[in-house]
Amino acid sequence: MVSRPFDVSERAVVRAITVTGDDILHRPCREVTEFGTTELAELIEDMVLTMHVADGAGLAANQVGVGLRLFVYDCWDDDGVHHTGHLVNPVLDEPSPADRRLVDDAEGCLSVPGATVDVPRTDHAVARGFDQYGEPVVIAGNGQFGRCLQHETDHLDGRLYLDRLSRRDRREALRQMADRREHVFALRAARAAELGR
Template identity: 50%
Template sequence: MPSRIGRRRPVTYLLGEPVDDYPAYAPESQRGHALRITEIGEPVLHTPARTVTEFSTPELARLIDDMFATMDVAEGVGLAAPQVGVDLRVFVYDLTDDRGDRHVGAVVNPQLEMDLEADPETEDEGCLSVPGAYVPLVRPGGATIRGVDQNGGPVQLEATGYLARCFIHEAQHLDGVLYWDHLTPEQQADALRQRDEQRADVLANRHEIALELEKTPPEYPKEPAGAK
């Protein structure tokens, strides 16, 4: 029998804490409704979001549930509240890193600190608000998020690699900054070309996944609501 030395089981971290027996879809996703994802050019995406001042409310819990469901229907790994049309400082995430570990959570009023001393990393990056477009983008290799959970409890998350990229992407959404804003004019033109070519197929796929997950598919306009 081959040796098991050196093997490790992947770990699931819920807001940075290891948990056992976590479901394939977060409980929030199972409860939530799939919403339309706002698209580049819509004002809510390009305006800083408001600080959350009330915690442990049904409204905040419902928003987080719906964000998880919307993210899963769109096959995303992160989603910010402005992407469902809500100008509040909230983001959710559910991703598997390069080690096979899963990271899940919802962060309220996040403050981002990028580790500028970490080696920068260049990876293809996309955004659910620019459906179908992926462009190489340099990001810092590490980041720290400080904020609170939906009940107002403190949260501090350290991240490297793919997780750090996700945190940076989502936290910047809440300042009205998209990955798009870091691209050269040529890259922006390429992203819009990809979006125009892929959008219909991406939205059709979201429709099918919503049905598979027993969610009512959100309705999207034929042309992007914020078309540039």
């Protein structure tokens, strides 16, 4: 059963999620230049549906094969606040000296299916960008949501969380993925079928 409620139109479709090794994940995405379009709205809806079917907290456009600077999110922060939405053309603020301390915490990725490893990131992040209509947006997050903002922006810069790991931890993540990916794909297919998508 899909664990979180969400609101997308009946026309939204589940898109295939790219997996590490796919070239689109390893190159920077292009900025969105046209706002308020039907195509952009449909992409966001498809990404939200795809993220929920895959039981993710965030999803970048290149994870569904579209090389645009856009991500969607559905994540809680350490204060118990639930954040949902999207961000177009995001840029992370440089952390202040007080926010530069790295915290190792468990992180997964829909493009590294089945793997969870500790990844060092700052505990707080501020992302600036736009909504789908071109209106400026500033989003701040701590804990898991701060981690999500950094993770998804990394994707749009052509980086996976694997790139932040030691050689040993990267091997462990890839081993986990090899062991679990078919099970993860089966769960995603079952969730999509449950929704009739």
